[in-house]
Amino acid sequence: MTQLLSEADLIDRILGHVDAKSTDLGDDVWHEPTENYYSKERFAAEIELLRRLPVAFCPSAALPENGSYVARTAAGTPLIVVRGDDGVVRAFRNACRHRGIPVAQGSGCARAFVCPYHAWTYGLDGRLKHVPGDDGFPNLDHEQHGLVPVTAEEKGGLVFVTQDDPVSPGALADMPDLLTAEQTVFDASEFTDEANWKLIAETSMEGYHIKALHNRTFFPYGFDNLNVVETYGPNSRIIFPFRRIEKLRDIPRDERRINGMVTSVYQLFPNSHVSVLSNHSLLIILEPLSPTKTQWVVYRLSNHVNDGKTADINEAKRDATFVKDTGLDEDRAAACAIQAGLKSKANSHFTFGKFEKAIVHFHTTLRKLLDVRA
Numbered sequence: 001m002t003q004l005l006s007e008a009d010l011i012d013r014i015l016g017h018v019d020a021k022s023t024d025l026g027d028d029v030w031h032e033p034t035e036n037y038y039s040k041e042r043f044a045a046e047i048e049l050l051r052r053l054p055v056a057f058c059p060s061a062a063l064p065e066n067g068s069y070v071a072r073t074a075a076g077t078p079l080i081v082v083r084g085d086d087g088v089v090r091a092f093r094n095a096c097r098h099r100g101i102p103v104a105q106g107s108g109c110a111r112a113f114v115c116p117y118h119a120w121t122y123g124l125d126g127r128l129k130h131v132p133g134d135d136g137f138p139n140l141d142h143e144q145h146g147l148v149p150v151t152a153e154e155k156g157g158l159v160f161v162t163q164d165d166p167v168s169p170g171a172l173a174d175m176p177d178l179l180t181a182e183q184t185v186f187d188a189s190e191f192t193d194e195a196n197w198k199l200i201a202e203t204s205m206e207g208y209h210i211k212a213l214h215n216r217t218f219f220p221y222g223f224d225n226l227n228v229v230e231t232y233g234p235n236s237r238i239i240f241p242f243r244r245i246e247k248l249r250d251i252p253r254d255e256r257r258i259n260g261m262v263t264s265v266y267q268l269f270p271n272s273h274v275s276v277l278s279n280h281s282l283l284i285i286l287e288p289l290s291p292t293k294t295q296w297v298v299y300r301l302s303n304h305v306n307d308g309k310t311a312d313i314n315e316a317k318r319d320a321t322f323v324k325d326t327g328l329d330e331d332r333a334a335a336c337a338i339q340a341g342l343k344s345k346a347n348s349h350f351t352f353g354k355f356e357k358a359i360v361h362f363h364t365t366l367r368k369l370l371d372v373r374a
């Protein structure tokens with residue numbers, strides 16, 4: 001597994017960049033055809049790929065009890081993810097085996113899934129347990145009419161689903177522990193933007209835009225274009241330091257703590273990321289709805305702070321409101337503006353420079369996997 005920098009090494013690297021007025025650099029520049037942000041063919045290929053990769057579905061903490069479930073679409077497929085009576089998380093295609101109605105909506109806790117149409121009833125393990133008036137269905141094989149499973153894996157405090165034949169087996173091997181099941185989800189929301197999912201994803205992968213786009217929001221607290229960017233497997237970690245990190249210069253190296261001094265963004269290839277802030281963490285999943293429309297699925301969780309205590313939930317909520325109402329809205333607006341601007345046909349491709357190393361890694365990985373699939 002790729003090693004990410006230790007806390008002490010990370011702080012050294014950041015302070016070195018502050019002194020040198022530098023940032024981490026990638027090796028290559030990347031040219032991405034702009035067509036890939038609106039082409040129907042490219043979109044179809046990406047959806048097919050997303051169904052063959054483990055994609056983040058929800059935090060483990062969103063399934064706190066046996067029977068807790070979340071139902072929504074992933075790469076266009078309606079799914080239910082549920083924690084069973086044995087504590088194991090399973091995923092199913094969300095369609096009744098009688099005539100296909102979804103058997104669950106939203107999220108909640110259930111003892112069984114009862115179809116709203118004719119009340120066929122499924123256990124948390126997907127088994128068909130009850131068919132009202134089953135004499136009307138002679139020879140129905142219950143064993144063959146359970147909910148249809150897809151692969152679910154819990155790793156690093158997240159639940160991942162893989163719907164179809166995996167294109168890259170073992171893809172979660174490089175996943176560090178990012179969240180824990182004990183963190184509290186204090187907010188879950190969904191909203192839609194008129195932008196390709198990759199344009200939105202790219203906004204979280206570089207800090208070259210902090211001064212220009214986030215001049216009054218993040219820039220007063222953070223640095224412009226000063227990031228540590230590491231790649232691990234198909235993923236990347238982008239560290240955005242706060243100016244207050246300079247206080248650590250006066251503290252002995254082995255006593256320095258990074259919590260509260262940076263925002264760490266763990267890009268989880270392909271369509272999600274976890275941002276760890278001082279008092280809370282965010283899981284953002286970008287569900288592609290069409291080439292030019294994306295649904296955001298956002299979970300906000302309170303953090304454990306350094307000494308194992310849970311962060312004050314009110315502080316976590318206050319920080320979350322700041323991030324949501326300021327910087328995130330600016331990023332959303334930028335992605336939508338780029339999408340609208342594509343109609344200008346001014347650019348045959350976008351050029352990502354050496355500051356945009358994580359984006360280059362993202363597109364390199366995506367193109368390679370689309371080629372494997374082809």
Ligand code: FES
Pocket residue numbers: 096097098099100101115116117118119120
């Ligand atoms: S469609 Fe589900 S019981 Fe009929």
Ligand SMILES: [Fe+2]
Pocket residue numbers: 203204209213214327331
């Ligand atoms: Fe941004």
